[in-house]
Amino acid sequence: MRWAVAQLDLESEEQRNCQLLTIPEAERTTFDGQAEIRIPLTDESADSDFEPTNFEGRLCQWLVGQLNAADLPISIRPLNQPSAVNDIAQNLFAAYQVDDGLVHLGGCQLTDFPFLRLSFADAENDQQEVRHVFVAHDGSAVSDELARNLGLLDIEPVLKLPPRIEDTALQSLITAGRRVAAQTVASRDPNATTIEPLVVAVVWVKHASGQLDFTIGDTTVSQAFSGWAKLVQSQPYRSPVTGASGFHLSATEDGRIDVADEIAACEESGRRVLRQELVTCSVTGKHVLEEFTETCPVTGEHCLLDQFASCSNCQQSVSKLALKDGRCAACRALKKIKKDDPRIVWILGEHGGLDRWNDWQLAETKTVYIAQATGWTRRLLAVVDKESLAVRHLATGSRLSSYWTPVDEAVRDELLK
Ligand SMILES: [Zn+2]
Structure with missing residues (x-):
């Protein structure tokens, strides 16, 4: 009821235990000529001074009639959804750590998608409650969890310049919505008769898509994101080079950006390179650039140049690991x-x-x-x-x-x- 008052942009004032509603002059006959009525805000505050709020009562009937009298579809939107690119960006940025660099927005588009909310008087319930059924822009049912996560239960009117929806699109959404509502009712009570929604409203849900750019020095790499603006989450950066993914990015000495765990220093030269570019010296166990090693002809393994020695028998240079009492494994065999x-x-x-x-x-x-x-x-x-x-x-x-x-x-x- 409070939403209906806001949606109809009626003049009202919230008081301690009631909402004081000013009735437009032309409508006062409905309320026995009263210029103001008091809507109770809690069950306890209901007394004879207050207007009854049951579905059959004149207030509810009048509000529903007013809502349905509009030419344009009723437009609402989640109260707490990001409305600007910046709201999303700051949220996404926080997940990343970029060594000696920064993360920035390489592009972002916010698009309003029409969901539909069908509001029913809950006939099974003596509490005079309204039950909402939501359908997504593609006509699919919205689970209770998704409705909660998208903030569809906590909405505000869109009174100025609502996004537009084609009438055919709206009609097919309404058809889908009725089907979903009928299925929901039938799943509870197979004999229930279909009831008409009190009010149908378009919920404009923002979808965000774009890309994050990570820059270190002269190099920039990107990571795309896409999702409902309220739910879109930072995805780990996935390196096309190493295939690794993560939120911590760093650069090699020659400026290539990758997941930090994939970058390591060569233990011979100290140069920061991709871990996959390092080989392990079979004698010392050091991780070094391949250029500082040779392959031992006997073991077939990488070995730092200073870890080679001559076999006293064949005089070939082999890794120290291949030598025993001065003779290489081949000569011993x-x-x-x-x-x-x-x-x-x-x-x-x-x-x-x-x-x-x-x-x-x-x-x-x-x-x-x-x-x-x-x-x-x-x-x-x-x-x-x-x-x-x-x-x-x-x-x-x-x-x-x-x-x-x-x-x-x-x-x-x-x-x-
Ligand atoms: Zn030998």
Whole structure:
């Protein structure tokens, strides 16, 4: 009733326990010529001085008649919904932390969507209460929870320049509203007869869509948002690069913005980069840029350059992890092979001189073959590049000794050709 008075823009004054309503002059015959009537605000205040407020009473009938007499649809809106872009922005901004940068609005549009409120006299209830049924702009039923969250129960009139709705759109909303109302009634009492709403009003609900921009230095990234203005929430920023999402943003040293957790410092250079650009040194466990590492040919793992050492046997540079008593894992795992093993066939095909040797043992790393042969008195070690078959290291030694003597360039050809 208080809403109806406000919606009809009637002159009234709230007093201690009643609303003093001034009746327009032309309407006073309805109220026995009274210029003012008093509407009780509480049950306790009801006495003979007050106008009865039951549905059948003249006040209620008159108000409903006045409301329904208007040409335009009755327009209302939630009392507490953001009405300006700024109200939403401040709310959204609060969720984000941007290191050395800021979040700002990259664009935002507020659009009024027409919901419909159908108000029924609750026939099942002696309390003379009004029951509202709401339908959304698309004709779907609005749950009690959504109605509460959107603030549809706490509304104010839109008296000046309400948004417009096409008559066909309004009619289809009303049809949808009646259907929803009938279903609601039928679900409570299958035998209930359909009743007419007292008043139908369009509720203008604001929808917000736009994007947030996050700027650090010269770089800006964005995150879209969309939803009912009263409910729209900050979404975590989702990085297209790392796929990570979060509310805390930071930038790499070269200015790329990402979720802060995805940015880390290289433990070798101190440079702030994406975590995914760092590799783990298999010896020290440090997270470093790949450029400070090499892949160990034996373990296949990243290793900081200063964590490499030469194998005392094959002289190849390998990660310290691959070494034991100075020898690499490959050299420790030499296996006897037959002379027709394709790998030996390749090596001997390229370096015919080696064919004079027998009793071959072989091991391989990612880059080289380590081939070792044993003769009557002497042994030979050849480290051969897997791709080019070039000999990287050649050594001989006594069969009775574990020491190798590197072969001089001068006599190298004698052994190989
Ligand atoms: Zn080795």
